[in-house]
Amino acid sequence: MEAGFAVTMEGITKRFGPVVALDEVTLKVRKGTIHALVGENGAGKTTLMKILYGAYPATEGQYQIFEETAKFKNSAEAIQTGIGMVSQHYSIIGELTCLENLMLGAESSWLIPQSASIQLAEKLAAQMGFEFDWGALASGLSPAGAQKLEILKLLWRNSQIMILDEPTAMLTPQDSDALYASLKTLVKQGATVIVVTHRLPEVIEHCDQVTVLRGGKLVANEPVDPGETDLPARLAELIVGRAIAFPELSKREPGERLLTAEKICVRGSRGEISVRAASFSLCAGEIVGLAGVDGSGQRELFAALYGTQPIVSGLVDFLGEQLASTTKERLRNGLKWIPEDRHRQALIEDWTLDDNAALGMHCAPPFAENGHINRAGRRQAASEIASLFATKFGALSDPIASLSGGNQQRFVNARTLFSKPRVILAFQPARGLDIDATRAFYAELSKAVEEGATALVVSFDLDELIQYTDRILVMSLGELYETGQSRNRTEIGKLMVGAA
Amino acid sequence: MNWRLFLLIAACIATIFAILVVGGFPAGQVLLDLLNGSVGSLKVFSKTLREMTPLLIAGTAVFVALRAGLFNIGVEGQFTMGAMGCAAVAIWIPNWFGVLCGALAGIILGALWAFPAAWIRAYRNGHEVITTIMLNNIAGFLTTALVVGPLKDPFRENATTAAIPIMFPNIFSTPTLGQNGKPDGTFEITIGLVVGITLATLLWFWLKRTVAGYELEAVGANPSAAEMAGIAVRRVTVKAMLSSGGIAGLAGALQVLVLEGRFYKDFSQGYGFDSLGVALLAGGNPLALIPSALAFGIIKKGASSITVMHSVPKGITLVILGLMIVVFAAIRYRKHMGRAVA
Numbered sequence: 037m038e039a040g041f042a043v044t045m046e047g048i049t050k051r052f053g054p055v056v057a058l059d060e061v062t063l064k065v066r067k068g069t070i071h072a073l074v075g076e077n078g079a080g081k082t083t084l085m086k087i088l089y090g091a092y093p094a095t096e097g098q099y100q101i102f103e104e105t106a107k108f109k110n111s112a113e114a115i116q117t118g119i120g121m122v123s124q125h126y127s128i129i130g131e132l133t134c135l136e137n138l139m140l141g142a143e144s145s146w147l148i149p150q151s152a153s154i155q156l157a158e159k160l161a162a163q164m165g166f167e168f169d170w171g172a173l174a175s176g177l178s179p180a181g182a183q184k185l186e187i188l189k190l191l192w193r194n195s196q197i198m199i200l201d202e203p204t205a206m207l208t209p210q211d212s213d214a215l216y217a218s219l220k221t222l223v224k225q226g227a228t229v230i231v232v233t234h235r236l237p238e239v240i241e242h243c244d245q246v247t248v249l250r251g252g253k254l255v256a257n258e259p260v261d262p263g264e265t266d267l268p269a270r271l272a273e274l275i276v277g278r279a280i281a282f283p284e285l286s287k288r289e290p291g292e293r294l295l296t297a298e299k300i301c302v303r304g305s306r307g308e309i310s311v312r313a314a315s316f317s318l319c320a321g322e323i324v325g326l327a328g329v330d331g332s333g334q335r336e337l338f339a340a341l342y343g344t345q346p347i348v349s350g351l352v353d354f355l356g357e358q359l360a361s362t363t364k365e366r367l368r369n370g371l372k373w374i375p376e377d378r379h380r381q382a383l384i385e386d387w388t389l390d391d392n393a394a395l396g397m398h399c400a401p402p403f404a405e406n407g408h409i410n411r412a413g414r415r416q417a418a419s420e421i422a423s424l425f426a427t428k429f430g431a432l433s434d435p436i437a438s439l440s441g442g443n444q445q446r447f448v449n450a451r452t453l454f455s456k457p458r459v460i461l462a463f464q465p466a467r468g469l470d471i472d473a474t475r476a477f478y479a480e481l482s483k484a485v486e487e488g489a490t491a492l493v494v495s496f497d498l499d500e501l502i503q504y505t506d507r508i509l510v511m512s513l514g515e516l517y518e519t520g521q522s523r524n525r526t527e528i529g530k531l532m533v534g535a536a
Numbered sequence: 537m538n539w540r541l542f543l544l545i546a547a548c549i550a551t552i553f554a555i556l557v558v559g560g561f562p563a564g565q566v567l568l569d570l571l572n573g574s575v576g577s578l579k580v581f582s583k584t585l586r587e588m589t590p591l592l593i594a595g596t597a598v599f600v601a602l603r604a605g606l607f608n609i610g611v612e613g614q615f616t617m618g619a620m621g622c623a624a625v626a627i628w629i630p631n632w633f634g635v636l637c638g639a640l641a642g643i644i645l646g647a648l649w650a651f652p653a654a655w656i657r658a659y660r661n662g663h664e665v666i667t668t669i670m671l672n673n674i675a676g677f678l679t680t681a682l683v684v685g686p687l688k689d690p691f692r693e694n695a696t697t698a699a700i701p702i703m704f705p706n707i708f709s710t711p712t713l714g715q716n717g718k719p720d721g722t723f724e725i726t727i728g729l730v731v732g733i734t735l736a737t738l739l740w741f742w743l744k745r746t747v748a749g750y751e752l753e754a755v756g757a758n759p760s761a762a763e764m765a766g767i768a769v770r771r772v773t774v775k776a777m778l779s780s781g782g783i784a785g786l787a788g789a790l791q792v793l794v795l796e797g798r799f800y801k802d803f804s805q806g807y808g809f810d811s812l813g814v815a816l817l818a819g820g821n822p823l824a825l826i827p828s829a830l831a832f833g834i835i836k837k838g839a840s841s842i843t844v845m846h847s848v849p850k851g852i853t854l855v856i857l858g859l860m861i862v863v864f865a866a867i868r869y870r871k872h873m874g875r876a877v878a
Contacts, residue, residue, distance in 0.1 A: 344763055364766035375764050384758040395754065396765035404747045411745075 040103055042067040042197050042228040043088065048097035050083055057083045059252045060097070065197075065245070067102075070219055070229045072239040072260070075249035075275055076470035081232045082124075084249070085199050088230075089121045090114035101197070120195030122186040124202045124441075124468075130175030134185060137174045142193050160191045163225075164218050179330050180211040187218070198222070201232045205467065207330070209498055209529055216242040234470055236268050237499065248274045276472045288506060291320035293353075294490045295371075295459050300350030302333070302340040310336040313350065314516040316509060318459060318490040323481060325501030326494045328511035329532050334494045335376065337511070338463055342366070342373055355458065367396055370458035374449055374465045376494075378441075382448045385437040389429060389447065392436045393418035397455050417454065424450035425476055441468045449477050453484055460484065460491040466500055478504040498528060541867060548863045552856055556848070566842050573841025574834040579712040579721035580841070585729055586795060588833030590615070590807045592732035593787035595814030595825050596739060597646075597780045601664075602815055603743060604776035605756035610653055610668025611784040612808025613675030614646040618785025620679040621645030622792045623799030624687055626700040635702055639789045646785015647778045649675060654777030658770040664777065672808070683801050696800035704728075704794045728794040733826060735783065740822040752776055784808065810836075813861050832857065 043065040050058040058080045065071045073081050086092045088099065090108030099106060101117050108114045111121075128137050138157055139148070154170050161168055166184050177185060183203060190198050200219075204212040216238070219229050233239060239246050240262055248256040248271065256274050261267065296317040304310035310333040318324055328334055339345035341352070343363035352359040360366050375381035383392050394403040394414055402413030418432050425446035429439055436444060445468050452460060460481070466474040481491055481504075495501050501508055502523055510517045510531040517531050556563035574584045594611050601608035608614075619642065626638030649671060656662040680695070689698040704727045714720030743749035754762040755772045763769050787807070792799055814832050818824040839853035 342764060362766070362768070363763065364768065367766040373764070380758070380760050381764045382761060384754060384761050386757055391750075394750070395761065398750055398754075398765065399747055404750075407747045409745050409747060409750060 040067055041065060041100070042102060043099065043230070044103070045084070045088065045099040046097055048084065048087060048099070049095050050080075050087060050092065051095045057252050058087075058094075061249065061252070061254045062257075063247055063254075064257070065228055065230060067228050068223055068226055069244040070216075070223055070231060070242060072243040072246040073230060073232045073249065074234070074236070074239060074246060074271065076472065079249040079275075079470075080252040081249055082201060085121065085201065085230065085232060088114070089119055089199060115193055115195075118194060118196035119199065120190035120193055120197070121199040122183070122190065122201065122203065124205065126179075126182045126186055128174045128177065128182045128185060130173065132174055133171055134168050134174050134177070135170040137185060138170075138189055138192055140189075142189075157188070157192075160188050164188065164191070164221060166218070180207050180215070183207065183211075183215060184218075187222075191222075195227070197228045197230070199230045199232070202234065203231060204233070204235060204238060205496075207496065209525075210329075210532075212238065235497070235499075236271055239271070240267055246271065250275065250277055272471060275470070288321050288486065290322045290506075291488070293317050293319050294355060296353040298351045298353075300337075300340065300352060301348040302336045302345055303348055304333075304336050309348070310514050311340065311516075312514040314511075314514075315350075316516060316518075318492055320488045320490055321485050322506040323478075323485055323491045323493060323504065325505030325508040326492055326511060327498055327501050327508055327528055327532055328494075330496055332511040332532075333514040334463070334511055336514075338373070338376075338461055338494065341371070341461055342375075364399075368400070370456075371461070372396070372452050372455050372457035372459070373461040374452045374463060376463035376467075378444050378448050378467075383436050383444060386435055388434060389422060389432045389436050389439075390415055390418045392447070393421050393451060396451070421450045421454050422447060424453065424480065425473065442470070442473065445469055446473060446477075450480075453480055456489075457484070458489055460489060462491060462493045464495055465493060466495065466497070474500065474504075498525060498532075502528075544863050544866060548859050551859060555852070555855060559848070561846055561848055566846050566848060569845050570835070570838035570842050572838075573845070574838035577712065578723040579714075580837065582712070582721070582723045584830075584833045584837040586724075586726065587837045588829045589726060589728040589732055589794075590787050590791050591811055591814050591832050591836075592825060592829035593728070593735060593790065594784055594807050594811035595818065595829050596732065596735050596822070597783035597787065598811050598815035599818060599822060599825060600739065600752075600783065601776055601780035603756045603820075604752050604773060605759065606657065606664050606773065606777055606780070608650070608653075608668055608777065608780045608784075609665050609812065610650060610671050610781070610808075611811050612804055612806070613668065613672035614649045614781040614784035615788040615791075615808045616675045616679050616804050617649045618642035618646035618788030619792050619803050620682060620687070620788075620799050621785070622789035623697045623700060624682075626793065627698050627798075630701050632702065634700065635704060635793055638700065638793055639786065642785045642789020642792070643782045644785070646788065647782035649785070650777045650781025651774075654774045654781075657777065658773040679799070679803070680801050683799060687799070689798075694800060697798045699797045700792065703797050704790075726794045728790040731786075731790060732829070736822050736825045743822065784811075787811075810857070813857055816861060817864050819864075831860070835860075 041064050043063065045061065045063040048058055048061045061080065061084060063084065075081050083092065087094045090111045090113050101119065106117060132140065135153060135157055139153060157170055166188065174185065203215060207215060223229060231243065240260060243260050245259050247254065298315050299313040300311060301309055301313055302311040314337060326334055336345060340347045343366055354369065354371060360369060379385060384395065397403055402410060402417050404410055415432060422429060427439070427443050427446045427450065429443065436447070439447065449465050465477060469477065485491055493501065493505060502525065508519045508528060510519055510528055512532055519528055519531065553563045556566050573580055575581050594615055597611050598608055621644070622638040622642035625641040626634045629637055653664045653667040653671060656667050657664045683697060684695045687697045689696055706724045706726050707730055708725040710723050711719040712721045712723050743753060751767045751772055754765065754767055755769050759769050810832055814825060814829045817828040817831070835856050836853055839850065842848045843850050
């Protein structure tokens with residue numbers, strides 16, 4: 037007998053003022069399946085899930101949970117009904133222990149029985165094959181660990197329907213596979229999982245059913261058949277609405293060396309050596325990928341190049357001279373970056389697009405002259421930056437916080453390319469971007485390197501690096517390895533986990 | 537949207553009204569006299585402007601620090617040190633040079649008094665609220681010790697310095713006429729008020745139009761992003777705090793050079809603390825410091841006149857100022873909550 041539907045959403049429409057985010061969308065999720073929800077940035081995936089989770093009311097339409105009509109006024113009611121959601125940004129609090137995080141907001145009573153709680157926590161973890169040191173602070177967890185803890189949080193709350201928004205965005209291929217393995221365990225036990233994702237290989241490999249949204253409308257809903265060979269291409273086309281061609285890697289010949297690092301060592305935030313005698317060089321005309329498990333030292337290496345973390349030993353040569361000591365001089369000399377955390381490092385959220393456009397280049401023309409801000413020049417530059425990747429925004433004088441995450445990333449990427457850099461350090465530049473926007477970014481990046489720049493790109497999505505970069509370096513436990521021209525996924529994967 | 541604002545202000549006035557009625561005062565008459573006693577005639581308005589001047593300059597001091605993300609509670613201490621330093625220098629130097637030296641001494645002492653807090657915040661990550669509160673206490677006791685000791689005028693009984701020989705003259709002065717048509721006082725615009733308005737205006741220009749102002753606001757809004765943008769966050773922090781202290785010291789110096797003519801024990805009367813309210817009420821715009829300081833001036837002057845006329849306790853000033861700030865905070869907070877969710 038076929039299992040019934042866990043979720044039935046019919047004719048869901050959601051308007052934010054004049055903007056129609058969802059237009060008569062239908063979503064049916066069978067009990068005991070992993071259901072993928074895919075689509076571009078702004079296709080309405082997250083909005084639909086937030087309606088299901090009770091965070092937004094739907095403007096029109098209705099939904100049933102376990103074939104009973106529901107209408108949630110808030111998330112608390114959705115949680116009561118057995119719906120749980122892990123959002124893109126984890127809500128783990130580093131200052132609390134793992135156990136405290138697990139129980140937060142769902143404590144069994146006002147007095148917390150420590151040992152009984154640990155027993156229950158252990159039981160849930162064992163059921164999933166996870167291991168946790170429950171008394172340890174959650175700040176010590178890796179992204180994969182935090183993701184696992186988020187899933188246990190849902191179990192603790194007896195969620196029957198779990199919504200995961202971009203669950204693998206921060207994970208390595210190995211961790212992603214492990215995550216899906218545990219999701220499959222859950223599904224076997226009767227849970228239902230909805231995964232919002234950009235990554236098609238995951239959908240094809242692990243999901244039972246896929247729903248595609250485009251521009252707030254439902255465009256496809258079909259079972260996933262891993263046997264269908266051109267499924268990735270067909271899904272990609274459904275998502276963006278036309279056949280997309282992946283760019284052929286141009287056979288670029290690397291030119292002169294722009295940046296050379298020799299045996300540099302950098303300390304991490306706890307004082308440990310995180311980058312061990314790393315040597316590499318970046319040449320004009322190439323995009324170099326930096327692959328590695330999250331936390332292998334990429335962050336510290338980049339911080340040392342930004343100038344926010346001191347280099348303990350070793351030399352960096354930039355354009356034939358020793359790298360300048362201050363961040364300001366490095367920026368002025370043409371070393372530019374796309375930082376990892378756009379909220380904390382790249383943008384000032386309360387500020388307008390105008391003001392944000394100047395950040396990092398605010399001392400020089402066209403943004404300023406002789407210490408005075410050139411408002412006309414800045415406005416012109418801001419509008420050019422916004423138009424490079426078709427950033428969607430209301431007005432240049434709106435706060436940048438009013439943009440969606442993907443659009444903020446487009447703006448940050450465009451700002452870096454706008455400054456005509458010599459060396460570009462990009463940390464996860466495609467984070468939150470859909471296939472089309474990622475492709476557009478790398479096309480522009482290629483243009484920049486062909487005009488004589490070079491780029492070092494960190495991504496936790498190995499496929500992205502294989503697809504778009506000329507050469508891949510691998511970082512593992514603070515050490516750097518060359519892979520030459522290798523495009524072998526397994527080989528690089530082995531290097532990443534130190535198994536080569 | 538606007539009816540909410542209206543409702544808030546109405547609720548604010550109603551609360552003050554209710555407090556007065558409960559206290560057994562003729563509320564309507566008291567509020568009317570509050571306005572009469574502060575803006576009712578040129579003569580009293582002149583006094584309101586006098587009250588407003590130190591609040592405006594000290595408010596500008598708080599504002600500079602606030603834009604850099606620093607809460608300078610120490611304006612009270614910097615104001616007092618500036619006033620003391622100014623008087624200590626100016627009483628010895630007879631001519632115009634003395635006035636200038638006094639003003640300069642005020643600025644330097646104010647900045648010096650902010651320096652420990654600035655340095656500890658920037659390089660040792662100690663919170664400026666704690667350090668400046670401590671420095672306020674030290675400033676209070678130190679200036680008292682000086683003014684009962686070495687700086688005391690031996691010919692006077694009170695703890696005060698001698699009068700300084702030359703003061704800043706008024707920019708504009710005219711006799712005011714009373715109800716019977718005879719002169720009953722003067723209307724004055726002091727150099728202090730002009731300095732205050734100029735400072736607030738310059739600050740507006742500096743923040744919006746210069747790279748240095750941009751960097752200061754970036755540090756205040758998001759220090760990590762500022763650092764990534766090549767801004768020397770620590771240096772900007774120290775500079776902002778020193779400027780704040782310097783302006784606060786100037787406020788104290790001008791109080792001596794324009795109004796008081798000497799320094800005495802318990803000189804400040806809480807200007808440094810009221811100026812925190814002035815800066816908060818101004819929100820994000822330096823030009824708003826001017827109406828904000830004026831509002832504080834009106835209430836402070838008006839309250840002292842209703843204290844005389846109706847024996848309303850002086851504490852009513854605090855109640856009214858407190859309510860104003862709460863209402864304003866509520867309006868600003870609403871703006872933040874109303875931000876579009878993307």
